[in-house]
Amino acid sequence: MRQNFKVKSGNLFIGNIDTMDLVDRFDTPLYVTDERIIRDKIEKFKRSFPSADIFYATKANWNISILKIMAQENLGADVFSDGELYIALLAGINREKILFNGNSKTPEELSMAIKAGVKISLDSEDELFTLSEIITDDDKVEVFFRVNPGISVNTHPKIATGLKKSKFGIPTEKIIDAYKKTLEFDNIIPVGIHSHIGSQILDISPYKETMERIMDIVGKLEKIGIDIRFIDIGGGLGIPYNTEDEKKASNPEDLSSLITPIFEDRCKEIGIKPRLILEPGRYLVGDSTILLTRVNAVKDAYKKFIAVDAGFNVLIRPAMYDAYHEMAVANNMDGKVKDKYTIVGPICESGDILGEDRWLPIVKKGDVIVIFDVGAYGFSMSSQYNGRRRPAEVLVNEDKIDLIRSRETYSDIYGNMVIPPRLL
């Protein structure tokens, strides 16, 4: 939210940089990230979980410069595809701390994971069998199983992932059998257990039950001789997108006091010393980034519409999850709130709405609207729909400004298209 950022003579600043200078230099739409916010969030997480491993959930924001920051901070990574694995390795994330997740991995992805020497979280028995078919005698791979703990969380249904009916993981009652099947294979070693109950979780109480259920399973696995060295409770810690969220939001400290005692007590009881793994994505990067978008037109129609140059091609969260993002006028931060506007994008769809009925100062053509908290699932979910080039990304740290992704060109849009000779 906006309290992370300063205002000077009416303009929004990020780090020590005037956002108006950034739009002059890089144009709009523009994603801008404050590196210091990310490093602060990492620090908070590490302090709350001093003896756990943090595997950053790459999908939240997989710009390689962001992953470089994670690598510098000695974080691991949760990757969900061959492309995410590729970039995580390129960024220098320690392969010992990479977990290849996913509910539908191809044999090629599994083989890439084996070759890279990363750990794999298996989502089904079929995946175990595929792995056994492609692994050679010289290879060895460490695996987790993802368990579906059947836990409901209070978040948007599209991002609840631990419900009984969810597509992710193996149901609790079948998980022991899945582990037993690994015993047939000498070079597939079960070393961990994985779960992830959802995203944007503000009420963290479901983590307690999740931890308890996982520890029950770990106890049973020890009895059949499966030694669990990694217990991965996933990500999902939410961030406040508005003042309502702010009252409910929890921090890593709260999460730690809720689950660490259960983890430690139960490990002692069972007689094991595994590492705890957490996979925060949104918490680490969500509030670090703003989206700057130019007003092309203001129209007094059925409602007062502000038409900006970023739509759901650039930020899909409002359209996809009914997500709320705080907005302001970046070149008029001190202006008195005067009117109610609906902020819409340039996409040829009536669902292309970024914010509805927002109170703002009088907005004019040429103004720059800032959308806050877009660091997670912002650029990473963008598309080229409507033939639109994806925007640039800039990284700011105090006085430093660096372009970390160029705005796409027309060749990025048509470059992979092929015209068959008969159409030439």
Ligand SMILES: *Cc1c(COP(=O)(O)O)cnc(C)c1O
């Ligand atoms: C998406 C995801 C995360 C991160 O979720 P956040 O809500 O961004 O913290 C962690 N682990 C897995 C397996 C995921 O799919």
